[in-house]
Amino acid sequence: MERHPKLALITGSARGLGFDMARHLGQVGHRVIVSDLNDAAVADAVAALRELGIDVIGKTLDVTDAASVTDVFADVRKEVGVVDILINNAGICKDTPALEVEMSLWQANLDIMLTGALSCVRAAAPGMIEKGWGRVINMASQMSFTAFGRDVAYCTAKAGILGLTRSLAMDLGPYGITVNAICPGVIESAMLEEVAKKVEKRDGLEDGDFLRSRAAAIPRRRIGQCADVSKLATFLCSDDSDYIHGQSLHVNGGLLLT
Ligand SMILES: NC(=O)c1ccc[n+]([C@@H]2O[C@H](COP(=O)([O-])OP(=O)(O)OC[C@H]3O[C@@H](n4cnc5c(N)ncnc54)[C@H](O)[C@@H]3O)[C@@H](O)[C@H]2O)c1
CATH class of the missing domain: 1.10.287 (Helix Hairpins)
Structure with missing residues (x-):
């Protein structure tokens, strides 16, 4: 169990990798906040985690709505305290061929995966700075480094997350906050x-x-299984990872070697 349990908010965590990271963090003793677009999906995820004995609350949150991001973090602070751990996990993966993609879909990719991540960091960082401790994990991808085709928006957003991570690491590191990107392969x-x-x-x-x-x-x-990623995320959220900072860590079974 975690020696110093913290409060962790994971965006897009009603299912998939986000849900599994919430489960792993909860199971080592952190209090977790599941957040996602849809009330019912959040409620179901909260119920499933409570069944496992995890200390969890739910928040409906669209990360592209900057005002709502500010409000949710303010509510959380009032209700349960400062968010110590932020995992920017919300994402979409749609067909986006370079010459045909609707510009609204291109923009949605950037809004969710880049701007949404920055909005959440801006809402969470002041509390972390006050405490002198924080963890930020950004979900990048193997596609931050490669391309599969018909994925111009996804690849661009995921590559951008690497720059976002490096820059945030420079700005937040001096305050005791580590910032890293996880780059999953095929999970x-x-x-x-x-x-x-x-x-x-x-x-x-x-x-x-x-x-x-x-x-x-x-x-x-x-x-890959979600747990392959969640185990790394759990380590990056611990005190033991304090000197791992500004990095992009791969979880892909070696796929990037081929
Ligand atoms: N599964 C993989 O193979 C893989 C590989 C590399 C990277 N990733 C990344 O990991 C993250 C999670 O992927 P996943 O496979 O669990 O996907 P998923 O589709 O199962 O989960 C994504 C979640 O994000 C939520 N979401 C979408 N838009 C949102 C918004 N505006 N605000 C808040 N939440 C929003 C969705 O509702 C969903 O619950 C994504 O960022 C994805 O790009 C996944």
Whole structure:
């Protein structure tokens, strides 16, 4: 168990990687705040985590709504205290071919994954600075470094997260706040399921072919699990990771080597 339990807010955590990171942080004794777009999804996630004995509250939050970000962090501070750990996890992954993507979808990618992350940091950092301790994790991706095709908005936003992370690390490090990016490869989640179905339909593949071919191309020969990412996130949120700062850490079974 964590020697110094903290308060952690994870954006986009009603499902997938965000939910799993909330579970892992909760299971080592942190109090967690699940936040996501939809009231019902947040309530279900909170109920599921409480079943596991986790100390959790829920907040409906669209990270693209800057006023709502400010309000939610202010409410949290009043209700339970300063957010010590912020994980900017909210994201979307849609087909965005460079020459055809609607500019509104391009903008939505940047708004959610870049501007939304910065808004949350700006709302959380003052409390962390007062306490002289904080952890910020930004969810980047293997796609911060590579491209698959038809993903100009996602790749651009995820590459931007690396710059955001470096710059935040320079500004916040002196206050006892570490800032790092996690770059997952291919991780089993609803988002990945959607991508797999889309590619299989587009390329006339059988059900399951996409993930089988991805697994075969990964040096560890398996698709990643949410827990592979959550274990790293949990470590980065601990006191023991204090000197890991401004880094982009890969969790991809070696896929980036190929
Ligand atoms: N699954 C993978 O293979 C993979 C790989 C690399 C990076 N990632 C990144 O990890 C993060 C989580 O991915 P996942 O696979 O769990 O996806 P997911 O689609 O299962 O979860 C994303 C969550 O973000 C929420 N969200 C979307 N827009 C939001 C907004 N404006 N405000 C608040 N929440 C919002 C969604 O409602 C959803 O619950 C994303 O940033 C994704 O890009 C995932």
